[in-house]
Amino acid sequence: PYMDVHAKIPVEGKVQKEIKGGFEVLVGGSRAFCPYSQMDLYREEAAGYLGQTLSFLIMEFQAGGRNIVVSRRQLLEAERRQRFEELRATLEVGATVQGTVRALEAFGAFVDLGGVDGLIPLGELSWGRVKDPREVVSVGQSVQVHVLELDWDRKRVALSLKRLTPDPWSRIRELLAEEQIVSGRVVSLAQYGAFVEVLPGIDGLIHVSRLALGRRIQHPREVLHEGEEVRVRIESIDSDQRRLALSLESATDAESESSPQPFPPVEVAVGSVVTATVVAVKLFGVLARLPDGRTGLIPVTELLMSKKEGLRRRYKLDQPVSVHVVDVTDGGKRIRLSERAAQEAGEALELSNYLTREHDVKRSGLGTLGDLFKKGGK
Numbered sequence: 001p002y003m004d005v006h007a008k009i010p011v012e013g014k015v016q017k018e019i020k021g022g023f024e025v026l027v028g029g030s031r032a033f034c035p036y037s038q039m040d041l042y043r044e045e046a047a048g049y050l051g052q053t054l055s056f057l058i059m060e061f062q063a064g065g066r067n068i069v070v071s072r073r074q075l076l077e078a079e080r081r082q083r084f085e086e087l088r089a090t091l092e093v094g095a096t097v098q099g100t101v102r103a104l105e106a107f108g109a110f111v112d113l114g115g116v117d118g119l120i121p122l123g124e125l126s127w128g129r130v131k132d133p134r135e136v137v138s139v140g141q142s143v144q145v146h147v148l149e150l151d152w153d154r155k156r157v158a159l160s161l162k163r164l165t166p167d168p169w170s171r172i173r174e175l176l177a178e179e180q181i182v183s184g185r186v187v188s189l190a191q192y193g194a195f196v197e198v199l200p201g202i203d204g205l206i207h208v209s210r211l212a213l214g215r216r217i218q219h220p221r222e223v224l225h226e227g228e229e230v231r232v233r234i235e236s237i238d239s240d241q242r243r244l245a246l247s248l249e250s251a252t253d254a255e256s257e258s259s260p261q262p263f264p265p266v267e268v269a270v271g272s273v274v275t276a277t278v279v280a281v282k283l284f285g286v287l288a289r290l291p292d293g294r295t296g297l298i299p300v301t302e303l304l305m306s307k308k309e310g311l312r313r314r315y316k317l318d319q320p321v322s323v324h325v326v327d328v329t330d331g332g333k334r335i336r337l338s339e340r341a342a343q344e345a346g347e348a349l350e351l352s353n354y355l356t357r358e359h360d361v362k363r364s365g366l367g368t369l370g371d372l373f374k375k376g377g378k
Contacts, residue, residue: 008057010055010056010057010075011027011028011055011056011057011058011070012027012053012054012055012056013025013026013027013032013034013053013054013055013056013070014026014051014052014053014054015034015049015050015051015052015053015054016031016050017050018046018050019033021033021035021036022034022035022036022038022039023036023039023046023049023050025056025070027056027058027068027070030068031068032056032058032068032069032070033068033069033070034056034069034070034071034072035069035071037073038059038070038071038072038073038074039072039073040072040073040076041073041076041077041080042102042103054072055072055075056070056071056072056075057070057071057072057074057075058070059071059074080114080115080116081115082115083114083115083116084115084116084155085115086115087113087114087115087116088152091113091147091150091157092147092150093147093148093149093150094146094147095146095147096144096145096146096147096164097113097144097145097147098142098143098144098145099111099112099113099114099118099142099143099144099145099159100112100140100141100142100143101137101138101139101140101141101142101143102117102139103139104133104134104137104138104139105133106122106132106133107121107122108120108121108122108124108125108133109125109133109136109137111143111145111159113157116155116157117155117157118145118147118157118158118159119156119157119158119159120133120137120145120159120160120161121158124148124158124159124160124161124162124163125137125161125162126161126162126200126201127162127165127167127168127200127201128197128200128201129187129197129203136161137161143161144164145159145160145161145164146159146160146161146163146164147159148160148163162201167201168199168200168201168202169201169202169239169242172202172237172239173237173239175199175202176198176199176202176234176237176244177234177237178234178235178236178237179233179234179235180233180234181231181232181233181234181249182198182231182232182234183198183229183230183231183232184196184197184198184204184229184230184231184232184246185197185227185228185229185230186224186225186226186227186228186229186230187203187226188226189219189220189221189224189225189226190220191208191219191220192207192208193205193206193207193208193210193211193220194206194208194211194220194223194224196230196232196246198232198234198244198246202244203244204232204234204243204244204245204246205243205244205245205246206220206232206246206247206248207245208220210246210247210248211223211224211248217284222283222284223282223283223284230248230249231248231249232246232247232248232249233246233247233248233249234246235247268290268291268292268294268325269325270325270326270327270328271324271325272324272325273322273323273324273325273342273345274290274291274322274323274325275291275320275321275322275323276288276289276290276291276296276320276321276322276323276337277289277318277319277320277321278315278316278317278318278319278320278321279295279317279318280317281311281312281315281316281317282311283311284297284299284300285297285298285299285300285302285303286298286303286311286315286321288321288323288337290323290325290335294332294335295335296323296325296335296336296337297334297335297336297337298321298323298337298338298339299336301340302326302337302338302339302340302341303315303339303340304339304340304343321339322339322342322343323337323338323339323342324337324338324339324341324342324344324345325337326338326341
């Protein structure tokens with residue numbers, strides 16, 4: 001054993017049990033102590049080592065063998081240094097290598113390549129949006145990775161998982177077409193618009209001007225929220241700049257155009273009262289589809305709803321509502337509706353009909369109810 005300490009010759013030992021501060025290891029019939037910090041390169045669950053026979057270096061040998069301290073980490077570090085030099089001589093940018101996911105952080109995943117750790121940044125895990133590395137990989141998982149950058153002086157290696165799969169933008173014209181209507185998910189909101197992921201790795205922008213629907217808004221969050229599922233129309237595709245211009249389906253009459261109709265719809269005129277169908281309920285009002293297929297907005301101030309009622313409780317999808325067409329602008333793409341005005345128009349019509357009936361009664365000679373009472377009193 002004395003020779004083993006100075007010659008740094010590995011010895012085999014069996015991990016007997018976990019004790020305070022580390023492990024009890026049986027080495028050549030003698031009990032030895034291995035601190036937690038000297039068992040591995042990284043702290044792992046203690047139960048994984050119990051009962052295993054492993055190689056150690058003897059760090060201390062005192063009191064005639066009654067006090068022995070061993071280290072497995074020193075052996076692993078020596079092997080890692082050797083592997084690092086081998087990788088330094090052979091590894092190149094653009095290469096594909098095998099590794100094991102060692103740790104996950106908010107900013108990415110660390111992968112053990114055998115002699116050095118590499119980092120897969122969050123944006124390199126997938127072409128699609130990833131908020132947490134756990135959505136893509138897990139600790140202990142074996143992965144193939146693409147080498148992005150090498151900095152041997154600082155022992156930094158940048159890796160990518162997504163580069164091993166085709167870039168969806170390289171096939172954008174095969175996947176999408178202008179004027180196509182697709183479903184997507186709102187992934188972020190900015191002052192100038194909302195970004196919607198229509199395919200993994202392909203985001204488009206709905207400019208704030210395409211969200212207003214005939215009203216002034218300060219921020220897209222007044223109309224949409226992150227994570228919301230929406231249907232959008234692809235207005236333009238710029239594959240060189242990797243840009244996709246979108247508009248909300250409800251704001252562009254998309255559904256009526258995509259659905260075949262047996263007869264051309266009759267355009268609803270300003271001032272008319274018609275029955276529309278609820279297609280969406282938002283914080284600022286209700287979107288309703290008119291009989292001609294176009295979609296208009298009933299602002300909150302124009303709804304027949306008490307203060308105690310909630311919008312989503314009062315209005316349901318596909319619910320019929322009677323509306324007055326208040327205004328049509330932007331070539332028919334922005335239509336302002338009013339449920340309140342429709343009710344007022346209905347009441348006015350009822351009053352008009354009542355007065356007409358009263359007039360007809362007088363002309364027939366029956367007179368009004370008051371006239372009949374007068375006659376009865378004579």
